[in-house]
Amino acid sequence: MSYVNNLRMFVRVHELGSMSAAARDQRTSPAVASSRIAELEKHLGVRLFNRTTRSLHATESGRIFYDGALKVLEAIEAAEAAVVDATRNPRxxxxxxxxxxxxxxxxxxxxxxxxxxxxxxxxxxxxxxxxxxxxxxxxxxxxxxxxxxxxxxxxxxxxxCPRVLCAAPAYLARRGTPRDGEALLAEGHDCLNLRFPGAREFQWHLQTPEGVKRYSISGPFESDDGDVLTGWALDGRGIILKPMFEVADHLRSGALVPVATATPPLPVxxxxxxxxxxxxxxxxxxxxxxxxxxxxxxxxxxxxx
The missing domain is CATH 3.40.190.10 (Periplasmic binding protein-like II)
Structure with missing residues (x-):
């Protein structure tokens, strides 16, 4: 199986463009990955990659060999999958x-x-x-x-997944219950934000009679942990936008109450x-x-x- 393992490593290095990334993918060390590529190059008598301290690129021989190696591995995987299916004992x-x-x-x-x-x-x-x-x-x-x-x-x-805007009764008693997205902004409600690099939840997309509208919301609290936001909402700190399955128990118990129901959020x-x-x-x-x-x-x- 050592030659097959070398082929697998070669394919992942080619696809990921990195020896260390391929090593992580195959759950081994960069040193082992480099050794497997070196063994394969020695066996074939050609260089498969051009390496510098900052980059790695397949040679022409490497690009040609990749297509054949991929077909070999796919054939092996198909054969192994057939055996596993036949025995009905995956592991x-x-x-x-x-x-x-x-x-x-x-x-x-x-x-x-x-x-x-x-x-x-x-x-x-x-x-x-x-x-x-x-x-x-x-x-x-x-x-x-x-x-x-x-x-x-x-x-x-x-x-x-259906979603809902909701808040605790204590918050609504203190700040009022917004009927729709316009009231959400006009009344200056505290919105609890899920925010981290790449997050989009600081813009809530709600369904209005005129179609889907984007609302840029704000509030005093934000976190990259959705369950932290739920905890803050339960504590009466503001309004959250959540998939129904995450807050269904709280809605049934009355610990959270739907708001802005005239403009419900889009499902996720x-x-x-x-x-x-x-x-x-x-x-x-x-x-x-x-x-x-x-x-x-x-x-x-x-x-x-």
Whole structure:
């Protein structure tokens, strides 16, 4: 398998343009990655990459070899996948990422149930509201809430999640209940902002009789952790924009109350992102299908405010 491993490393170095990034993707060290490329070059008798201290580029031989190496690896993966499917005993480890609120409420509860159904598959779950580099961080798949920029990843749409603007009764008793987006701004309401590099939630897109309108909101509090915002809202500090599944329990109990109901927010799209070739792995496909089904069911159950 050493030659196959060398091929895998070569393909990832070529695709990522970095020895260290390929090493992370293959969960090994840069030294091992460099050694595997060197072995492959020695075997072929050609240089596959031109290296400097700051850059790495494939040679003409490297570009030619990449196409053939990719076909070999895809054939091997297809054969291995067929064997796993035939035995119906997938095994291994899956590396998964998700936003905090989604991960805690929908993804994390599904992991033990998946493990019960497939005891030979382990799941490593990472939760963060910050942007994640799926390829660079060696992830098998990542759940994403919101609009997607152009991506080289495979995108699987799971569901549209209804959202709600809401606040605690204590805040509304003190500041009043805005009827719509215009009142939200005119009355100077405190909006709790999810903000970090690349975030867009400081602009709320609400549905009005004239169509979708963008409202630039502001407030005294902001965080890069969505659950922190929910805690502040429960404490009467302001108004939050949240997917229904994150605050449904609080709405049912009355701890939070919908506001600006005449101009409800647009739903947010829940997607699953994977490197193109990862979905051919049966264990990843099984996990994707399993969790996607549970997510859709949970989102549909919560309904609308």
């Amino acid at each position: 291994g480890t899956i590396f998964v990422a998700a936003p905090l609120g989604l991960g805690r409420r929908l993804i994390a509860p599904a992991v033990p149930a998946f493990k019960d159904a497939y005891p030979d598959i382990d799941v490593r779950l990472r939760l963060s509201d910050r942007g994640i580099d799926v390829i660079g961080e060696g992830l098998d798949l990542a759940f994403h809430l919101g609009r997607l920029e152009d991506s080289a990843l495979k995108v699987r749409q799971i569901a549209d 799209s829940l997607s699953l992102l994977t490197p193109h070739r990862r979905l051919r792995d049966p264990k990843i496909r099984l996990f994707s299908d399993f969790v996607a089904t549970r997510c859709r069911s949970a989102i549909q159950t919560e309904g609308t405010p």
